[in-house]
Amino acid sequence: MLVAASILSANFGKLDEEVRAICDAGCDFVHVDVMDGHFVPNLTIGPVVVNSAAKSAVKPLDIHLMVENNTFFTELFASIKPKYLSFHIEEEKHPHRLIQKIKSYGIHPAIVLNPHTSLQEIEYILEDIDMVLLMSVNPGFGGQSFIRSTLKKAKTLRKMIDSAGLKTLIEVDGGVNDKNVHELKNAGVDIVVAGNYIFGSSSYKDAIDSLRV
Numbered sequence: 001m002l003v004a005a006s007i008l009s010a011n012f013g014k015l016d017e018e019v020r021a022i023c024d025a026g027c028d029f030v031h032v033d034v035m036d037g038h039f040v041p042n043l044t045i046g047p048v049v050v051n052s053a054a055k056s057a058v059k060p061l062d063i064h065l066m067v068e069n070n071t072f073f074t075e076l077f078a079s080i081k082p083k084y085l086s087f088h089i090e091e092e093k094h095p096h097r098l099i100q101k102i103k104s105y106g107i108h109p110a111i112v113l114n115p116h117t118s119l120q121e122i123e124y125i126l127e128d129i130d131m132v133l134l135m136s137v138n139p140g141f142g143g144q145s146f147i148r149s150t151l152k153k154a155k156t157l158r159k160m161i162d163s164a165g166l167k168t169l170i171e172v173d174g175g176v177n178d179k180n181v182h183e184l185k186n187a188g189v190d191i192v193v194a195g196n197y198i199f200g201s202s203s204y205k206d207a208i209d210s211l212r213v
Contacts, residue, residue, distance in 0.1 A: 004029035006195030019056040025204035086110035137174030146175030158188030
């Protein structure tokens, strides 16, 4: 299991230090949640802070857009060159066009599905993306409890990917911990996102290692 540490739960008063700490602790990706206060009620970090985090990170960035204007934010963060840039299918009228734009920047495109969103929404563009991010909480705030129906959703998505002969990765974000990570692994998940579980622990390394099943 690959681990993406979400800096949403980090101490923003010493963000550079926190980013270096999770990289030193062995995370595979630095997960960055960008919220605009419109698609979700919360408002988080902008380009200045993301740029600062990118300079401190020695692991690839995994940027998750929770915004209304995906194209604007894609262009805003393109120069940072994250490994993955994910956008919500619920908010994008022209996903195929945006996928191609993301690819044109040399970034791996990913699509996010909220807990209630059907996998049928991405059935016809699955071959065009490199990762699907399944939300296992409602987006917008950290510290929420894991929605267990995500396990069934992940299993179904894994079958869709495998039957199509694709290499698309499955990522899950929300309420992930050492109690449910084995179930996620068995459901075919490749990457888990963890924020509170890592940053709320006394040892970032131990927390990350406990998710690597």
